[in-house]
Amino acid sequence: MxxxxxxxxxxxxxxxxxxxxxxxxxxxxxxxxxxxxxxxxxxxxxxxxxxxxxxxxxxxxxxxxxxxxxxxxxxxxxxxxxxxxxxxxxxxxxxxxxxxxxxxxxxxxxxxxxxxxxxxxxxVQFTANVRVRLSADGAVLVRCGFQEMGMGGATAQAQIAADALGVPVESVRVEYGDSDLPTGAPAGGSAQTASVAASLLTACDKLTRALDKLAKQHRTFPAEALRAAGKPYLEAAVGADSGLGAVAGQLRFFSKFALDQRRWVxxxxxxxxxxxxxxxxxxxxxxxxxxxxxxxxxxxxxxxxxxxxxxxxxxxxxxxxxxxxxxxxxxxxxxxxxxxxxxxxxxxxxxxxxxxxxxxxxxxxxxxxxxxxxxxxxxxxxxxxxxxxxxxxxxxxxxxxxxxxxx
The missing domain is CATH 3.30.365.10 (Aldehyde oxidase/xanthine dehydrogenase, molybdopterin binding domain)
Structure with missing residues (x-):
């Protein structure tokens, strides 16, 4: 109020x-x-x-x-x-x-x-766990358990992933709204898009670096690296739903929240x-x-x-x-x-x-x-x-x- x-x-x-x-x-x-x-x-x-x-x-x-x-x-x-x-x-x-x-x-x-x-x-921002898979045929799968109430959350995350990985948005599929998926940010506080995007960008960056490394090993372009290596896909994850990874994620969240509160409005x-x-x-x-x-x-x-x-x-x-x-x-x-x-x-x-x-x-x-x-x-x-x-x-x-x- x-x-x-x-x-x-x-x-x-x-x-x-x-x-x-x-x-x-x-x-x-x-x-x-x-x-x-x-x-x-x-x-x-x-x-x-x-x-x-x-x-x-x-x-x-x-x-x-x-x-x-x-x-x-x-x-x-x-x-x-x-x-x-x-x-x-x-x-x-x-x-x-x-x-x-x-x-x-x-x-x-x-x-x-x-x-x-x-x-x-x-x-505000919440924590969100995300897994991103890039297949040899260029298809991208984003997995995160956020919910979609009609505001276009899945569409926005598909656009973000496509831009980060340099692929057409039609190549990206987003799985969401399932408790079997990595824990996502709630659709509350106007925070979901930014929260999921932060983890998604980190996961895409991990995936890009792994693909570049594979391309160098096989002396080919990143787009051909998976086929040259004989791999069906590469996957990158951010956050964990259990164990030490979950604890670390919460610590990162609270430390960032406290730092932001001290520095900015x-x-x-x-x-x-x-x-x-x-x-x-x-x-x-x-x-x-x-x-x-x-x-x-x-x-x-x-x-x-x-x-x-x-x-x-x-x-x-x-x-x-x-x-x-x-x-x-x-x-x-x-x-x-x-x-x-x-x-x-x-x-x-x-x-x-x-x-x-x-x-x-x-x-x-x-x-x-x-x-x-x-x-x-x-x-x-x-x-x-x-x-x-x-x-x-x-x-x-x-x-x-x-x-x-x-x-």
């Missing part, structure tokens, strides 16, 4: 506090982005309110308070291009045409509002620009336009990256406008336990979403990639709430933004 508040804005005095309150109801747990989806709503709505009270453009206020180093402890940012995200997003969205006064923009009977917010999600970032239309008589709110620009390091696959970022924005729109768990105060039980009464966005609720990414690599991460899965939803609710305030002059601090809160 508070990670973004530690890093997003320069300030001489920062108080970050979290309180735990015991309630006789179901406990909170991860929902989409662990904490940052809600935390960015609170922070970005507050920054927007500050901008309004000061009479400063919300984008300009953010640019003025962009920190050069981490505000809490002075650590360096491993990679930070949030300023570039805001500048490009403002240009793509046409932010310069915004009338600053709330309620001053209309389209027929609709009140029109424009809102902006920052996106933020920390970048790593995160995916972005800027959301949102247009809403609000009916002044009914309070009906429609999102009519969206632009998002993201700093997520190097992008491995443009199609899957844009799809994940758009998906995060769609989920954030649900968070902002319709999704709510209703609890009976007498019993503590959930009153809307099915999708018939828990309202998620449908096609009619979603505007055209214009997504851009900077594609600038983070030099401290494998291949320069950071993580995409969760940053898309962060900041979305803040951008919507800020646009609703710009349209109506009403500041909603409790999600979702429903009709009764605007009338």
């Amino acid at each position: 508070t990670s973004q508040s530690r890093h997003l804005y320069a300030a001489d005095h920062i108080l970050v506090r979290q309180s735990l309150v015991e309630l006789d109801t179901t406990p909170n747990t991860f929902m989409r982005a662990p904490g940052e989806a809600i935390g960015t709503f609170a922070l970005e709505a507050t920054v927007d309110e500050l901008a309004h009270r000061l009479g400063i453009d919300p984008v300009e206020l953010r640019l003025r308070n962009e920190p050069a180093v981490n505000p809490l402890d002075g650590k360096k940012f491993a990679h930070r291009m949030l300023r570039e995200c805001f500048v490009r997003g403002a240009a793509e969205f046409g932010w310069a045409d915004r009338s600053p006064e709330p309620g001053s923009m209309r389209d027929g009977r609709w009140l029109v509002g424009w809102g902006v917010a920052a996106a933020y999600h920390p970048a 790593k995160a995916a970032k972005g800027a959301h620009f949102c247009e809403v239309r609000v009916d002044p008589d009914t309070g009906e709110t429609r999102i009519s336009r969206w632009t998002g620009v993201f700093d997520v390091g190097r992008v491995i696959n443009a199609k899957t990256a844009v799809s994940q970022l758009k998906g995060g924005i769609v989920m954030g729109i649900g968070l902002a406008l319709s999704e709510e768990t209703l609890v009976d105060p007498r019993t503590g039980r959930i009153m809307n336990p099915s999708l018939s009464e828990y309202h998620v966005p449908v096609h009619a609720d979603i505007p055209p979403i214009d997504v851009h990414y900077l594609d600038e690599p983070d030099p401290t991460m494998p291949l320069g990639l950071i993580g995409i899965g969760e940053v898309g939803i962060t900041g979305v609710a803040g951008a919507v709430a800020n646009a609703v305030f710009h349209a109506t002059g009403k500041r909603v601090r409790d999600l979702p933004i429903t009709l009764d809160k605007l009338l």
Whole structure:
């Protein structure tokens, strides 16, 4: 809930506090982005309110308070291009045409509002064990037990292996999602691609060096080395699932994690620009336009990256406008336990979403990639709430933004 508040804005005095309150109801747990989806709503709505009270453009206020180093402890940012995200997003969205006064923009009977917010999600890496086999016919087999939930993880790892080994991507097959395979990184924390890629690159490097050595022994080209040696394949592995190898892998992970924590602040970032239309008589709110620009390091696959970022924005729109768990105060039980009464966005609720990414690599991460899965939803609710305030002059601090809160 508070990670973004530690890093997003320069300030001489920062108080970050979290309180735990015991309630006789179901406990909170991860929902989409662990904490940052809600935390960015609170922070970005507050920054927007500050901008309004000061009479400063919300984008300009953010640019003025962009920190050069981490505000809490002075650590360096491993990679930070949030300023570039805001500048490009403002240009793509046409932010310069915004009338600053709330309620001053209309389209027929609709009140029109424009809102902006920052996106933020920390970048982490887990351990991943990988085996890579190169056959004499040029086929490559990558084996790792990570799971695939539709985000294109296997496609990305096939592309990474093909690039590292200099083979067509069609020659690479990825086996995943099986407990018999080497232990993979979970699809959580937006960390899977970078975690698996780190081990995959090491394994491919081992394989390339072994192939070069074999080629020298048989005085041939690396592509012909396996046939010349009479070998059906070469294989390289990184990590182990048991024994001393597993212990060593954990030690490497924790030592790297501790070193990174001391040296850098790593995160995916972005800027959301949102247009809403609000009916002044009914309070009906429609999102009519969206632009998002993201700093997520190097992008491995443009199609899957844009799809994940758009998906995060769609989920954030649900968070902002319709999704709510209703609890009976007498019993503590959930009153809307099915999708018939828990309202998620449908096609009619979603505007055209214009997504851009900077594609600038983070030099401290494998291949320069950071993580995409969760940053898309962060900041979305803040951008919507800020646009609703710009349209109506009403500041909603409790999600979702429903009709009764605007009338």
